[in-house]
Amino acid sequence: KNQVEQSPQSLIILEGKNCTLQCNYTVSPFSNLRWYKQDTGRGPVSLTIMTFSENTKSNGRYTATLDADTKQSSLHITASQLSDSASYICVVSARNNAGNMLTFGGGTRLMVKP
Amino acid sequence: DAGVIQSPRHEVTEMGQEVTLRCKPISGHNSLFWYRQTMMRGLELLIYFNNNVPIDDSGMPEDRFSAKMPNASFSTLKIQPSEPRDSAVYFCASSTQVSYGYTFGSGTRLTVV
Numbered sequence: 001k002n003q004v005e006q007s008p009q010s011l012i013i014l015e016g017k018n019c020t021l022q023c024n025y026t027v028s029p030f031s032n033l034r035w036y037k038q039d040t041g042r043g044p045v046s047l048t049i050m051t052f053s054e055n056t057k058s059n060g061r062y063t064a065t066l067d068a069d070t071k072q073s074s075l076h077i078t079a080s081q082l083s084d085s086a087s088y089i090c091v092v093s094a095r096n097n098a099g100n101m102l103t104f105g106g107g108t109r110l111m112v113k114p
Numbered sequence: 115d116a117g118v119i120q121s122p123r124h125e126v127t128e129m130g131q132e133v134t135l136r137c138k139p140i141s142g143h144n145s146l147f148w149y150r151q152t153m154m155r156g157l158e159l160l161i162y163f164n165n166n167v168p169i170d171d172s173g174m175p176e177d178r179f180s181a182k183m184p185n186a187s188f189s190t191l192k193i194q195p196s197e198p199r200d201s202a203v204y205f206c207a208s209s210t211q212v213s214y215g216y217t218f219g220s221g222t223r224l225t226v227v
Contacts, residue, residue: 043118
């Protein structure tokens, strides 16, 4: 069964600090891994998309890593801002005959305090 | 591009009433997905369409749920009759099959009282 596990479930940090969110997955056959940011009351918005051959991808202060051997990914947020407060969802895509199917992690709820 | 458009943004209805949620995918996207999000279960796939054809509806919780996609630019998710446990945020997403770009709508927050 395809599964995506995220840790921690929730995290509180002070503004300006860095943090790292973790994602472990068992999805096969692997197609790609995405990190989404979901603000309260909004739909998920894609931060990064990584394929099997990519180890690191950055989007501003967000840097995602992927280790396809250990099936782990991380999202590092540098110099956090209050607007980073949101849920961060790891989504892994498995390829099937009809296209890519997504398996969602439970998310990490990040709160950045002043 | 206006993105994936969902309506209504909020819906409050009484138990037993019919509820219809609407979605307009991004033009050119040939896959459309309906998700339900709750605090307890996170995001769950209900059903997805490819080229307007339902491919997998195994996530649809009960016969009270139905979805249609009459054309490439419109889809509906209907709940009849609605129950309080259906209260959740329902998201629509669309993508192209060959690209990796999924785009979510802003969701419809459904409250059944």
